[in-house]
Amino acid sequence: xxxxxxxxxxxxxxxxxxxxxxxxxxxxxxxxxxxxxxxxxxxxxxxxxxxxxxxxxxxxxxxxxxxxxxxxxxxxxxxxxxxxxxxxxxxxxxxxxxxxxxxxxxxxxxxxxxxxxxxxxxxxxxxxxxxxxxxxxxxxxxxxxxxxxxxxxxxxxxxxxxxxxxxxxxxxxxxxxxxxxxxxxxxxxxxxxxxxxxxxxxxxxxxxxxxxxxxxxxxxxxxxxxxxxxxxxxxxxxxxxxxxxxxxxxxxxxxxxxxxxxxxxxxxxxxxxxxxxxxxxxxxxxxxxxxxxxxxxxxxxxxxxxxxxxxxxxxxxxxxxxxxxxxxxxxxxxxxxxxxxxxxxxxxxxxxxxxxxxxxxxxxxxxxxxxxxxxxxxxxxxxxxxxxxxxxxxxxxxxxxxxxxxxxxxxxxxxxxxxxxxxxxxxxxxxxxxxxxxxxxxxxxxxxxxxxxxxxxxxxxxxxxxxxxxxxxxxxxxxxxxxxxxxxxxxxxxx
Numbered sequence: 001x002x003x004x005x006x007x008x009x010x011x012x013x014x015x016x017x018x019x020x021x022x023x024x025x026x027x028x029x030x031x032x033x034x035x036x037x038x039x040x041x042x043x044x045x046x047x048x049x050x051x052x053x054x055x056x057x058x059x060x061x062x063x064x065x066x067x068x069x070x071x072x073x074x075x076x077x078x079x080x081x082x083x084x085x086x087x088x089x090x091x092x093x094x095x096x097x098x099x100x101x102x103x104x105x106x107x108x109x110x111x112x113x114x115x116x117x118x119x120x121x122x123x124x125x126x127x128x129x130x131x132x133x134x135x136x137x138x139x140x141x142x143x144x145x146x147x148x149x150x151x152x153x154x155x156x157x158x159x160x161x162x163x164x165x166x167x168x169x170x171x172x173x174x175x176x177x178x179x180x181x182x183x184x185x186x187x188x189x190x191x192x193x194x195x196x197x198x199x200x201x202x203x204x205x206x207x208x209x210x211x212x213x214x215x216x217x218x219x220x221x222x223x224x225x226x227x228x229x230x231x232x233x234x235x236x237x238x239x240x241x242x243x244x245x246x247x248x249x250x251x252x253x254x255x256x257x258x259x260x261x262x263x264x265x266x267x268x269x270x271x272x273x274x275x276x277x278x279x280x281x282x283x284x285x286x287x288x289x290x291x292x293x294x295x296x297x298x299x300x301x302x303x304x305x306x307x308x309x310x311x312x313x314x315x316x317x318x319x320x321x322x323x324x325x326x327x328x329x330x331x332x333x334x335x336x337x338x339x340x341x342x343x344x345x346x347x348x349x350x351x352x353x354x355x356x357x358x359x360x361x362x363x364x365x366x367x368x369x370x371x372x373x374x375x376x377x378x379x380x381x382x383x384x385x386x387x388x389x390x391x392x393x394x395x396x397x398x399x400x401x402x403x404x405x406x407x408x409x410x411x412x413x414x415x416x417x418x419x420x421x422x423x424x425x426x427x428x429x430x431x432x433x434x435x436x437x438x439x440x441x442x443x444x445x446x447x448x449x450x451x452x453x454x455x456x457x458x459x460x461x462x463x464x465x466x467x468x469x470x471x472x473x474x475x476x477x478x479x480x481x482x483x484x485x486x487x488x489x490x491x492x493x494x495x
């Protein structure tokens with residue numbers, strides 16, 4: 001008895017087959033083997049063909065079935081994770097009308113800002129919990145204004161995961177969690193955000209029917225079953241955006257729990273049990289996977305663009321002769337606080353946590369007679385951690401009690417220095433696991449179909465590879481370094 005999970009990313013599509021009884025992944029594959037194409041017809045644009053995701057999904061599915069020797073009839077449910085905030089438009093025949101405008105496309109920034117200003121911050125934040133920003137609703141408004149001939153043909157709009165579910169089941173449906181990430185959900189009225197649709201002049205009928213995040217969302221059609229080698233009638237029982245799904249994959253469901261990643265960019269995603277928002281919109285708030293009418297579970301999303309990309313830049317341009325573990329060793333040879341060297345890691349574009357300011361990466365306090373590359377390496381890791389903690393302070397102001405961080409064993413979380421610094425400055429324990437989004441989606445499907453009674457049963461097989469406690473005896477030193485970093489940051493912001 002197996003569960004099949006898909007993760008529809010912008011770089012690849014991954015499939016994982018999980019043994020429902022053991023919770024172990026028996027086969028996984030992804031396509032393409034090199035990063036998928038992202039089209040940029042103009043500066044700041046980013047598009048992909050949804051049909052391309054389907055072709056990659058077919059190849060990944062064929063691989064996992066061949067590797068596992070499993071039959072389609074043995075797969076009891078399907079779950080889907082997907083890149084957030086994308087826009088897919090289809091006509092009445094469910095044919096795609098234009099390439100998907102994906103998450104990293106910035107063409108609708110001005111439209112969202114205008115909506116925020118004209119509707120008012122109180123209206124937007126109290127109902128949407130965010131600025132309309134560059135999210136899916138604003139992207140649809142861009143299509144309406146700039147491609148009216150396309151807009152007139154639209155029957156339904158979807159997120160990338162909704163499109164994949166449609167290809168599997170033939171049904172166009174979405175979730176409250178998905179609508180919230182697109183700015184289509186009104187948390188105050190607990191319904192589709194009609195006031196924003198009216199402002200943009202968007203027809204309500206374009207919004208797909210709503211299904212639960214966990215539960216029956218559709219069944220694999222005969223046509224899809226033939227294409228994929230699956231069994232017709234297999235239920236789709238879970239879908240969520242990649243960041244809520246990453247939290248699910250790390251068994252993060254309860255208020256105060258945090259899921260974090262630190263790849264090219266870094267994410268801190270925390271669960272809040274009350275409706276709150278940041279008045280400066282420095283973090284985003286969406287419905288978490290287990291949010292319901294009767295149980296408030298909101299995902300507070302902090303994204304820092306300049307994280308692992310800084311470490312990668314240092315590897316290629318400062319210490320090209322050594323690998324990452326040796327970089328960590330060299331950084332660890334330097335005292336806490338890097339002997340006064342401070343690094344601002346914000347060299348990968350404007351940062352939402354800094355109210356969309358683009359400060360760039362900068363090094364402060366460098367003394368040519370005292371410091372060496374180890375100081376820059378340590379100060380960079382500290383700077384990344386401090387940027388996380390800066391955002392986590394905003395989360396605490398929103399009522400979150402951060403005590404526990406769950407992270408995947410990848411990227412910056414492989415560094416003991418990084419983990420120790422984050423645990424000690426934040427005051428939270430860190431548990432590091434090995435899992436990924438497609439495996440999490442498979443287990444989410446297991447919850448949705450009723451194989452697992454709850455999330456604790458679904459993730460009972462999740463193995464903690466490292467547990468990190470705050471270093472209480474060193475906390476004053478770490479906090480002093482953090483305060484020095486914040487002082488420099490405030491000076492940079494106020495220049």
